[in-house]
Amino acid sequence: MSFSALGLADELVRAVTELGYTIPTPIQEQGIPAVLAGGDLMAGAQTGTGKTAGFVLPILQRLMSVPIPEGRGKIRVLVLVPTRELAAQVEESVRSYGKYTKVTSLVVFGGVSINPQIHAMRKRVDILVATPGRLLDHVGQKTVDLSGVETLVLDEADRMLDMGFIRDIRKVLALLPKKRQNLLFSATFSDEIKELADGILSNPALIEVARRNATAELISQKVYNVDRDQKRQLLAHLIKEHSWHQVLVFTRTKHGANRLAEQLDKEGITSMAIHGNKSQGARTRALSEFKSGTLQVLVATDIAARGIDISELPHVVNYELPNVPEDYVHRIGRTGRAGSEGEAISLVCVDELRLLADIERKIKREIPAETVPGFDWDPKAKPEPILNGRNGPRPGGSGRQGQGGGGRQGQGAGRTGQGDRKQGQGHGAAKPQGQNHGGRPAGKPAGAKPAAARPVSSMQSGNKAEPNGNVVAPPREVNGNVAPPRQQRGSRTAVPALLGGHRSGGRHQ
Numbered sequence: 001m002s003f004s005a006l007g008l009a010d011e012l013v014r015a016v017t018e019l020g021y022t023i024p025t026p027i028q029e030q031g032i033p034a035v036l037a038g039g040d041l042m043a044g045a046q047t048g049t050g051k052t053a054g055f056v057l058p059i060l061q062r063l064m065s066v067p068i069p070e071g072r073g074k075i076r077v078l079v080l081v082p083t084r085e086l087a088a089q090v091e092e093s094v095r096s097y098g099k100y101t102k103v104t105s106l107v108v109f110g111g112v113s114i115n116p117q118i119h120a121m122r123k124r125v126d127i128l129v130a131t132p133g134r135l136l137d138h139v140g141q142k143t144v145d146l147s148g149v150e151t152l153v154l155d156e157a158d159r160m161l162d163m164g165f166i167r168d169i170r171k172v173l174a175l176l177p178k179k180r181q182n183l184l185f186s187a188t189f190s191d192e193i194k195e196l197a198d199g200i201l202s203n204p205a206l207i208e209v210a211r212r213n214a215t216a217e218l219i220s221q222k223v224y225n226v227d228r229d230q231k232r233q234l235l236a237h238l239i240k241e242h243s244w245h246q247v248l249v250f251t252r253t254k255h256g257a258n259r260l261a262e263q264l265d266k267e268g269i270t271s272m273a274i275h276g277n278k279s280q281g282a283r284t285r286a287l288s289e290f291k292s293g294t295l296q297v298l299v300a301t302d303i304a305a306r307g308i309d310i311s312e313l314p315h316v317v318n319y320e321l322p323n324v325p326e327d328y329v330h331r332i333g334r335t336g337r338a339g340s341e342g343e344a345i346s347l348v349c350v351d352e353l354r355l356l357a358d359i360e361r362k363i364k365r366e367i368p369a370e371t372v373p374g375f376d377w378d379p380k381a382k383p384e385p386i387l388n389g390r391n392g393p394r395p396g397g398s399g400r401q402g403q404g405g406g407g408r409q410g411q412g413a414g415r416t417g418q419g420d421r422k423q424g425q426g427h428g429a430a431k432p433q434g435q436n437h438g439g440r441p442a443g444k445p446a447g448a449k450p451a452a453a454r455p456v457s458s459m460q461s462g463n464k465a466e467p468n469g470n471v472v473a474p475p476r477e478v479n480g481n482v483a484p485p486r487q488q489r490g491s492r493t494a495v496p497a498l499l500g501g502h503r504s505g506g507r508h509q
Contacts, residue, residue, distance in 0.1 A: 003057075006032045009064055011100035012057055019096060025050035026209040032058045040182045040204035042197050044189050049209060052093045055153055055183050060098045062151070063126055074148025077127040080172065082159040083303060084109040084131060084280065085287065090155060091129040103127065110134040111280040118143045132160070132168035139175065146172070151181040152200075158186040158193055158326070163303065166196070173200065187333070188326050219332055220343045223356065223369035227377045228349040228384070231319060232260065234375045235347065236267050238317075239297065246290065247315045249299045250331050252322070252386075260319060261299040271297040302327050310334070318346040321355040323386070325362035351383045 003024055004013045024032070027045040034041050035058035045051045059077055081087045091107035098105070105127040108117045114137060121143050128135075128144070138144040152173075154160065160169065182200050186193050189208070197204065226234050239247060251257045257273040264271040272286040272295055289295035291310055302322060316335045322328055335342025346367070348356055360366050371377060 001029060007036060008032070008057055008061055011064070012060055012097060015097050015099050016053070016057070021053070025054075027051050027207065028054045028057070030207045030209070031055065034205040034207065035059065035181075035183060036061060037205075038062075038181060040184075040201040042184045042186075042201055042204040042206050044186055044208040051185050052090055052155070053097065055155075055185065056090070056093050056097050059127070059151055059153075060094070060101060060103055063103050064101055073124045073126070074145055075125050075128045076148060077151045077153070078146065078149045078172075078176070079127065079129040079153040079155060080132055080135070080160070080169065081129065081155045082131065082163055082165065084111060085283070086156060087129050087131055088284075091127075094127050094129065105129065108134050108138065110137070114138070114141075132165045132172060136168055136171060139171075146175045147177060149176050149180055151183065152176060153183045153185070154196075154200075155185050156187065157184050157196065158188045158190060159303075159330070161190075161192050161196065162324075169196075187330060190326075218341045219335055220341070221332065221346075221367045222344070223346045223348050223367050224375075225369055225371050225377045225379070226347050226349060226375050227381065228351060230375050230377070231347045231349065232263055234372060235260075235317060235319060236264060236269060237372065237375070238345070239264075239269055244315050245296055246293060246310065246313055247297045247317060248290075248313060248334050249297055249317045249319050250322070251299060251301060252320045254301055256320065257299045257301055261297070264297055264299075269297055270295050271299060273299045275301040276303060302331065312342075314342060316342065316344045318344070321346060321348060321352045321359065323355065325355075325359045328359045329363065349377065350379060350381045351386055353383070355386070 001024060002013075002022065003016050004010075006024060006029070008016075027043060027049045028051075031041065031043055031051070031054035035055055041055075043051065043054070045054070063076060079090055081090055087107050087109045091105055094103075094105040103126045104124050106117075106120050106125045107129045109131040110133055114134070117134075117138070118141070121138065130138075135144065139146075154169070160166075182202070182204070184193075184197055184201060184204075224234065224238075235249070238244065249260065251260060254273075254275040254277050257275050261271040261273040272289065274283050274286045278286070286295065286298060290298040299319075313335045316332050318328070318331060322331065332342075332344035335344060346356070348369070356367070
């Protein structure tokens, strides 16, 4: 079947053909007619199956069928996504597929100045692609009007729930017209996803092009057993021995990603890290170099990798297994996309055997394992705990660096950078410098009242309001990393941070 046979306009078929696509993928073949019919849709598809075109193309077709009004108009389509990289990717697809139409689009996300976005909002925007937090920033500043939305798309809904965006999503839903088309796309169908779908979808068409939590058949999966202190050497050996290029490597933590990228770079393997603590400019630059092939290795955390869409990416390496089995499916889904073959390698030490068992149980298959000569491992070695892992302490306890942890931790409390799931990298529950357990600036006696001061807007001062009323300077960029903010002396009353480009709690998307 061709794209034209699906009822798409000549302008859309021409754009798709120029991009090298001639035959629709299964999700496109089933999803495009369902969206064109105007009803709600709940679709389950692995990443890399072409689901973005599966909703963008029919949405463009529907917008083209109704005359586009002159002037500013109202936003007609809202696409919510979990991360900045995915937002940029989806909006780029809208522009690519709609290049021969008059449909306009805009992408908004955090981590960058809100002012250019406000300026762009003053022009006509037909399709808005946004992360939930930055969209609510615009709502708070009354710079966006959602009263004309005809179609709502929740892309990678499972990841948005994992990242704790359900409350933000509900706030957005309350601002939309009751009568609209709803499209929900998810790589996995958990009970939470089904509960969300029940609340917003009305008699939806159901499409599932692969079984729940399945991995693509075109991806070759393999485990290399290795001692934990030999992982980096083995990874470097594999890359050099097999002349690998464009290798996407996953670590559990941001600190681990930085360290591994630096070590590989010293060994002559060009590498960069991408994670929530990197500035948007550094992340964009790393992705651009990786896509162009000038960067050999991109080391990423799970959340930061969402939205990395590289056709025919040959290699994905799990330097450390994820704590959540579903994340394994998402990780290796970066390769073997849209019908191409790919290889997924996992370096597994004794600490991760339980995590491996959980993954194999989830994907309902055993992953073949072997060792590399010269990198023999000791299967009887004593496992070390993995923070938030099956064989380690739960969040909030002490232990090695990893995801989670209680209180204010190392590199950010709450959702960091682009929404990593309450992910920190300190030990235990470290306090911000200069504060005691009660959150008061050091040296202030209990019960002391702050000096009176006039209200200061976080947008005016460029600072961020903390829940305790103190004003914190915005993050500083150091070598591409976003350094922890400095605590300002004194205490000033601040208006709610919703008025600014950031919110208290440190959420940047």
